[in-house]
Amino acid sequence: MSDLSFRSHAPGYWPHEAMPQWREVRWQLRNRVDSLADLEARLKLSDIERAGVLLAGSKLAMSITPHFFNLIDRQDPECPIRRQVIPRIEEGWTAPEELTDPCGEDSHMPVPGLVHRYPDRVLFLVTDRCASYCRYCTRSRVVSGVGEQHLETQWEAAFKYLERTPQVRDVLLSGGDPLLFSDERLDRILTRLRAIPHIQFIRIGTRIPIFLPQRITPELCAVLKKHHPLFMSIHTNHPRELTAEAREALGLLAEAGIPLGNQSVLLRGVNDSVEVQKALVHKLLMCRVRPYYLYQCDLINGSSHLRTSVAEGIAIIDGLRGHTTGYAIPQFVIDGPGGGGKIPLNPQYIIDTAPGKVTLRNYEGEVFEYPDPVPMPATVLARLHAHGCQPQGG
Numbered sequence: 001m002s003d004l005s006f007r008s009h010a011p012g013y014w015p016h017e018a019m020p021q022w023r024e025v026r027w028q029l030r031n032r033v034d035s036l037a038d039l040e041a042r043l044k045l046s047d048i049e050r051a052g053v054l055l056a057g058s059k060l061a062m063s064i065t066p067h068f069f070n071l072i073d074r075q076d077p078e079c080p081i082r083r084q085v086i087p088r089i090e091e092g093w094t095a096p097e098e099l100t101d102p103c104g105e106d107s108h109m110p111v112p113g114l115v116h117r118y119p120d121r122v123l124f125l126v127t128d129r130c131a132s133y134c135r136y137c138t139r140s141r142v143v144s145g146v147g148e149q150h151l152e153t154q155w156e157a158a159f160k161y162l163e164r165t166p167q168v169r170d171v172l173l174s175g176g177d178p179l180l181f182s183d184e185r186l187d188r189i190l191t192r193l194r195a196i197p198h199i200q201f202i203r204i205g206t207r208i209p210i211f212l213p214q215r216i217t218p219e220l221c222a223v224l225k226k227h228h229p230l231f232m233s234i235h236t237n238h239p240r241e242l243t244a245e246a247r248e249a250l251g252l253l254a255e256a257g258i259p260l261g262n263q264s265v266l267l268r269g270v271n272d273s274v275e276v277q278k279a280l281v282h283k284l285l286m287c288r289v290r291p292y293y294l295y296q297c298d299l300i301n302g303s304s305h306l307r308t309s310v311a312e313g314i315a316i317i318d319g320l321r322g323h324t325t326g327y328a329i330p331q332f333v334i335d336g337p338g339g340g341g342k343i344p345l346n347p348q349y350i351i352d353t354a355p356g357k358v359t360l361r362n363y364e365g366e367v368f369e370y371p372d373p374v375p376m377p378a379t380v381l382a383r384l385h386a387h388g389c390q391p392q393g394g
Helices: 016-021 025-030 036-040 047-056 080-085 155-163 183-194 218-225 244-255 274-286 310-320 378-386
Strands: 114-118 121-125 170-174 201-206 230-234 260-266 290-296 331-336 341-345 350-354 357-361 367-370
Touching: 036 047, 114 155, 155 183, 183 201, 183 218, 218 244, 244 260, 260 274, 260 310, 274 290, 274 310, 290 310, 310 331, 310 341
Parallel strands: 121 170, 170 201, 201 230, 230 260, 260 290, 290 331
Antiparallel strands: 114 121, 331 341, 350 357, 357 367
């Protein structure tokens, strides 16, 4: 897993005759693998996968771009790319703790399509479609068009809510994937948001640079650049996903001045080791992307086969801390079930606290004592202020 090279896998499973069209977004979308027949023409499926594909038509659609499909190792039935996008029968098994809406988004919608959970920021669900569908999708209830619910976004009501809610300073566009929209439509949405004075910056959550890097063009970047400050969170789980094409796409975004962060989901059999995570974060930094969040997998219906223990996530962070640059270490978080928001988790570095002393351990397990300043009594502070003195640090 130490291979940090960036390779193109085209044409892979597709004939060489497809190469002239390979970089065309429409060709990639038209040629997505989205049926059992498509899969079986290219891979030998297990019975577990075949049953999962048949189930996918009523839960979460299967759709895989040629670019991403080429990353699958056809010799490895437990390939980490395969586990992310090919359905398995376990998706039909619902554990008692699992939820249809694990992050409680539906209960925090002042208007359909707009989630307002945190005081100063909102999540704007602008589409229910993605270039490919992750089998652990938090919004599997509404994305892809085959689930129990359908995403309803009331555009004008959402904009009006934002205009009359001055505490909102941060808008995250997500879905689905906003970058599936045309340049023109994205420009209209961003222009409307930029016309609201109290919205300070905008974020876009996307997996397009990984699933469909051909979509990242100089023309798109010119549109995005008009609306700074604009940030982008991409979604990458395994180092193999960072291809030569993905690196080129991320470079275009970085050159357009867009700060890039990565959000990963901790997944069993995909990235649940220090070795894989270290290779991933190092490749991300080489693509000018800062590892941002490592999520504990949400309690999505049918996701138990992909979830790890919380202890495994903490151990991974412990295995990174001190063994690579701080820029490479994401924050491990759990989205509080039912709408609690992101809760950060860290290894325990504080061993003990006492008046005037904190006992700490470092990444090697060595123990250190830090002399912790004792708060100055209020009576002493009052006397100092009366004499015009300001204590250091006050």
